[in-house]
Amino acid sequence: MTYILGHKLRLSIGRTLKKINRAWRHDHFVSGPVPAEYRSDVVLNVSTPTLVMVPIHECRTFGALGAKPRQDGIDPLIRTASEILQNKSQALTTPFIQQFYEVFQPSHAGSLLGLTSSSISANLTLSPRSFQYPWNGCCLEYFAQKRTAHALNENQAIHPKTRCRDWTQNGPVSKEKVEIEIKRMRCLLNDISRNGYVHPSTPREGIHATPLIDQNVARFHIGPGHHRFAALVALGWDEVPLVIGNKSRSRVQRSKVRSWPAVKKHCCTDTEALYIFDRIFHGHIHPLLKDLARNNQ
Numbered sequence: 280m281t282y283i284l285g286h287k288l289r290l291s292i293g294r295t296l297k298k299i300n301r302a303w304r305h306d307h308f309v310s311g312p313v314p315a316e317y318r319s320d321v322v323l324n325v326s327t328p329t330l331v332m333v334p335i336h337e338c339r340t341f342g343a344l345g346a347k348p349r350q351d352g353i354d355p356l357i358r359t360a361s362e363i364l365q366n367k368s369q370a371l372t373t374p375f376i377q378q379f380y381e382v383f384q385p386s387h388a389g390s391l392l393g394l395t396s397s398s399i400s401a402n403l404t405l406s407p408r409s410f411q412y413p414w415n416g417c418c419l420e421y422f423a424q425k426r427t428a429h430a431l432n433e434n435q436a437i438h439p440k441t442r443c444r445d446w447t448q449n450g451p452v453s454k455e456k457v458e459i460e461i462k463r464m465r466c467l468l469n470d471i472s473r474n475g476y477v478h479p480s481t482p483r484e485g486i487h488a489t490p491l492i493d494q495n496v497a498r499f500h501i502g503p504g505h506h507r508f509a510a511l512v513a514l515g516w517d518e519v520p521l522v523i524g525n526k527s528r529s530r531v532q533r534s535k536v537r538s539w540p541a542v543k544k545h546c547c548t549d550t551e552a553l554y555i556f557d558r559i560f561h562g563h564i565h566p567l568l569k570d571l572a573r574n575n576q
Contacts, residue, residue: 327524328522328523328524329522329523329524330485330520330521330522331520331521331523332518332519332520332521333488333499333518333519333520333521334517334518335348335511335512335516335517335518335519336348337497337498337499338488338498338499338500338501338508338519338521339491339498339499339500339501339559339560339562340354340356340357340501340505340508340509340512341354341355341356341448341501341505342448342505343391343392343393343410343448343559343565344383344448344565344568345393345500345558345559345560345562345563345565346562346565347562348508348509348512349512350512350513351575351576352572353379353564353565353568353571353572353575354509354512355375355376355379355380355460356376356447356460356464356505356506356508356509357509357512357513358374358375358376358379359371359374359375359376359460359461359464359509360464360467360468360509360510360512360513360514361513362374362375363461363464363465363468363513364468364513364514371461374457374461375575376457376460376461377457378571378575379450379568379571380449380450380451380452380456380457381450381451382450382567382568382570382571383449383450383565383567383568383571384449384450384451384567385407385449385567386407387403387404387405387406387407388402388403388404388405388406388407388409388410388411388418389403389404389551390407390567391407391410391448391449392410392555393554393555393558393565393566393567394551394554395566399551400545400546400547400548400551402417402418402541402546402547403418403546403547403551405419405420405423406420406423407448407449408422408423408426408427408446409421409422409423410422411541412531412541412555413536413539413540413541413542413546413547413551413552413555413556414531414539414540414541414552414556415540415541416540416541416544416546417540417541417544417546417547418546426446427444427446430443430444430445430446430447431443431444433447434456434459436463437459437462437463437466438455438459438462441455441459443455443456443459447460447505463506464506464509464510467506467507467510468510468513468514471510471511471514476507476511485504485520485521485522486501486503486504486507486508486519486520486521486522487501487502487503487504487521487522487523488500488501488502488521488522488523489502489523489529489530489531490523490529490530490531491530491531491533491556491559491560492531492532493532493533493534493556493560494533494534498559498560498562499521499523500531500559501521531556533553533556533557533560536549536552536553536556537549539552
């Protein structure tokens with residue numbers, strides 16, 4: 280296992296990533312911010328798991344929320360990590376994450392993805408946990424069942440005896456789920472404080488991201504690894520190591536919207552698909568969270 284000791288050790292981080300790169304047998308490697316000239320060379324053409332250092336401000340986080348990663352923003356995991364660091368010896372009385380779950384309660388998949396129209400494609404009216412991004416596929420209740428099982432496993436990793444099946448991505452959730460998320464983040468921050476950030480040695484692990492591309496400008500949509508990403512943002516990192524190219528759809532280009540699976544299968548319109556893409560790409564506040572964001576400025 281290789282240690283990344285801190286965001287100030289730029290050269291050490293670069294050397295560490297190169298070691299991981301060789302172990303993964305990658306064809307491409309980028310160290311430091313991903314500059315414009317690398318966008319077409321690496322991000323647009325990568326087809327194998329590749330580790331890149333990406334500036335925090337170019338990322339979009341917490342799934343369908345598509346939030347800009349800020350310590351005072353609306354990502355509940357980043358806010359929780361920041362609150363823990365500010366109140367190390369105290370319990371969080373009214374944590375932001377509790378307020379988030381009380382407000383962010385979409386009624387269906389379309390609502391989770393930020394669509395506000397009363398008339399949306401039928402496929403988008405399935406349950407929130409069934410959602411899929413239009414560039415990945417159509418919404419299916421199969422995904423809801425899979426996410427419920429995964430939620431139980433994740434919750435039991437923190438509280439082994441729990442039967443809580445509440446999902447991290449949206450409310451309503453139980454008080455126990457709020458406590459689980461706070462405990463998980465506290466344990467993660469303590470571990471990073473003691474050992475530094477430990478980057479996994481295989482591409483199946485790590486913080487994953489999908490590049491969303493519009494006219495050769497990329498924003499990196501965080502996938503698996505939300506908690507680790509949130510911890511690094513709260514700790515003040517400027518750049519994060521992300522794994523890209525680890526899925527069949529390793530990049531999403533706005534100009535190819537008509538080829539996205541959900542659009543091709545008529546599960547959503549191209550207008551709906553582009554709205555979802557643009558909201559996440561630009562980091563616009565989710566419609567369900569505008570009041571919460573305004574009240575917590």
